[in-house]
């Protein structure tokens with residue numbers, strides 16, 4: 001099955017947290033990293049997040065003019081099994097196209113977005129990637145949050161993982177880069193192929209390959 005290239009991009013604290021305790025958004029990236037993030041947004045066909053990120057952050061998920069001038073906005077994709085998205089969510093503005101990926105169990109309602117049905121309880125990611133491919137989407141930037149990142153990694157659907165490590169510690173039970181059940185034994189650990197590590201602004205940018213076939217032990 002053909003599918004788009006999938007790149008995870010997120011920012012975490014030194015202790016692997018991506019938001020404050022309780023899920024409130026915090027700026028972890030600095031201006032240099034945001035410039036890189038928005039260049040990346042401008043270079044992909046779609047940006048994808050989970051519904052919790054929409055409910056917590058209310059992001060626009062567009063390319064900011066101050067970082068990249070005159071860029072074309074990618075399609076925005078939200079995983080939302082029960083169609084909980086509020087009608088006034090910023091991601092539903094008309095600045096860019098939005099796809100809400102939902103399931104057979106959702107109560108369908110009128111939204112300023114295309115609705116794609118994939119799966120029964122949770123959005124079936126393979127089905128969704130195939131639907132995106134059929135719409136001409138060849139690359140997807142997965143921005144989070146941790147639950148969505150976990151699903152993509154666990155289903156071996158990720159080509160590259162980019163993480164900016166900001167110079168801060170959040171601590172406690174704040175959401176982390178990869179949520180979900182986690183590895184209880186060595187077989188369940190997700191091994192990565194190290195690609196690059198470079199200082200960026202006030203932090204560090206880490207890049208890893210993730211596909212099984214890239215990992216030679």
Ligand SMILES: NC(=O)C1=CN([C@@H]2O[C@H](COP(=O)(O)OP(=O)(O)OC[C@H]3O[C@@H](n4cnc5c(N)ncnc54)[C@H](OP(=O)(O)O)[C@@H]3O)[C@@H](O)[C@H]2O)C=CC1
Nearest residue numbers: 010011018019023050052053081123144145146147148151
């Ligand atoms: N620092 C950073 O770079 C970033 C930080 N964040 C932070 O992350 C937090 C949100 O993360 P989190 O709470 O983990 O939630 P997510 O944003 O990852 O959304 C998860 C939800 O998406 C829905 N979903 C539907 N299908 C799937 C699927 N196949 N796999 C996974 N999820 C699916 C589920 O809800 P349902 O069952 O209702 O469909 C699920 O609970 C926020 O606090 C936000 O600020 C977010 C992005 C980037």
Ligand SMILES: Nc1nc(O)c(N)c(N[C@@H]2O[C@H](COP(=O)(O)O)[C@@H](O)[C@H]2O)n1
Nearest residue numbers: 011026027028029037057059060061143
């Ligand atoms: N790269 C990155 N660095 C941070 O410090 C962040 N907090 C995030 N969060 C992600 O960006 C979304 C907001 O985007 P816009 O404000 O609409 O441009 C947010 O919802 C997270 O997905 N990312």
